[in-house]
Amino acid sequence: MSEPTATHVDAESNSVQVLPASFYPSRLSHASHRRREDGIRALLPLESRPGLISLLVGKPNSETFPITSMQFNIRDTASPNGEATMQLTEEELNDGLQYTFTNGLPALREWLFGLQERLHGRRKGEGWTITIGAGSQDMIFKGVNALINPGDAVLIEAPVYAGTLTIFHTLDAEMIEVETDGHGVCSHSMREILENWPPSKPKPKLFYTVPYGSNPTGSTATLERRLEVLALSREHDFFILEDDPYYNLYFGPANRPPSYFELERDLPEVGRVLRFDSLSKIMSSGLRVGFASGPEAILRVMDLHSQAVNLQASSFSQMIALKVLSAWGYDGFTAHTARVAQFYREKRDVFEAAMQRHLAGLAEWTSPEAGMFFWFKLLGMEGDSEYIIRTTALERGVLALPGAAFYPNPRKTAYVRASFSLLPEDQVNEALRRLREVIVEVRKANKRG
Ligand code: PMP
Numbered sequence: 493m494s495e496p497t498a499t500h501v502d503a504e505s506n507s508v509q510v511l512p513a514s515f516y517p518s519r520l521s522h523a524s525h526r527r528r529e530d531g532i533r534a535l536l537p538l539e540s541r542p543g544l545i546s547l548l549v550g551k552p553n554s555e556t557f558p559i560t561s562m563q564f565n566i567r568d569t570a571s572p573n574g575e576a577t578m579q580l581t582e583e584e585l586n587d588g589l590q591y592t593f594t595n596g597l598p599a600l601r602e603w604l605f606g607l608q609e610r611l612h613g614r615r616k617g618e619g620w621t622i623t624i625g626a627g628s629q630d631m632i633f634k635g636v637n638a639l640i641n642p643g644d645a646v647l648i649e650a651p652v653y654a655g656t657l658t659i660f661h662t663l664d665a666e667m668i669e670v671e672t673d674g675h676g677v678c679s680h681s682m683r684e685i686l687e688n689w690p691p692s693k694p695k696p697k698l699f700y701t702v703p704y705g706s707n708p709t710g711s712t713a714t715l716e717r718r719l720e721v722l723a724l725s726r727e728h729d730f731f732i733l734e735d736d737p738y739y740n741l742y743f744g745p746a747n748r749p750p751s752y753f754e755l756e757r758d759l760p761e762v763g764r765v766l767r768f769d770s771l772s773k774i775m776s777s778g779l780r781v782g783f784a785s786g787p788e789a790i791l792r793v794m795d796l797h798s799q800a801v802n803l804q805a806s807s808f809s810q811m812i813a814l815k816v817l818s819a820w821g822y823d824g825f826t827a828h829t830a831r832v833a834q835f836y837r838e839k840r841d842v843f844e845a846a847m848q849r850h851l852a853g854l855a856e857w858t859s860p861e862a863g864m865f866f867w868f869k870l871l872g873m874e875g876d877s878e879y880i881i882r883t884t885a886l887e888r889g890v891l892a893l894p895g896a897a898f899y900p901n902p903r904k905t906a907y908v909r910a911s912f913s914l915l916p917e918d919q920v921n922e923a924l925r926r927l928r929e930v931i932v933e934v935r936k937a938n939k940r941g
Contacts, residue, residue: 710860
């Protein structure tokens, strides 16, 4: 049987042209093909049949669990004391304390389907699905494992979130860096890489990107660049892994670009974007709740991976998240995330004012439009921030991250990442004052030497 071509489409529903299930098997990793369904979890969905008596799962009896009720408070701007009390019902508590489905608590998945429709215009039933994981990191790890074999080439924007580099390193992927600037990934460089690709070498299987408020650069990819990347993904047959934990922490100009997940809906061949969202930055990083949205064939393999390693993300965390999200509703969610974005915008402004005060002429930067990081270049350091940050600056009591940590392949860089999410203004000023002293000293010493 010949392999379905990239132009082959399965269904046309509401004008969305979805790639067929047969498109995916040849693009999945060898490990994905070896994954098997756990015999118990395969039958788990049948338990919800009305009237059925289930002898299936070895679920522990919740009567033996020590926790008998759960109440907590959330911030509530409408209430006089600024808080509202949430109380889990008996059923919610039971569900939260018990095993659930591998892809997540059904009610939370439903809520998230509604969210994705509102935020990205993608409707349930149009060839994609959602799986909830223990943070988006968990989902990214499983997503990459679903697609990559050792030695496969992957396109990675550079610099990039260091937490995913470990995944690609472990899988021995060949990381091809695509440069970025203040407008996100340089799609023209990606085109050049792909157009000059050696004919005998298999093309990259995926492109990994953090398109909003990139960690570490803080930049957001423009619409034009996103569209060019989407066009390239079709011309050169690769998946786009859209890691977007800062989507809701955007505080740049009002005409924000749509996500890749949204943009692909209007193209032929929907099903090349695997999107990752996280509740870490907008609700709690300790709850460990993130989710993937994308082609059913890929998410199915990710679920089988979960069945082998952790069965599911915590039901309890998912239940707490669900309780808060349901209390907010979608409008409340939007109001909350707008407040969070405004919070970080103010932090950004404080940090930038301190940068102007202490580092003008000593460093270069572009103001971030989302997220919680400043990415700046130390001037006069001979292209290397590693030594000064790890030794002199540390001795003077200021710690930032040398930029080299964010490049797929070893290199020297004059860039540094500083996080502005936590520090109050006086500490920001003190940290950057200390950094200034160190830079001035090292520059003098360099001149003398
Ligand atoms: N992707 C990016 C770009 C991140 O910055 C982070 C967290 N630092 C993650 C993924 C992982 O987030 P989570 O807490 O959802 O696992």
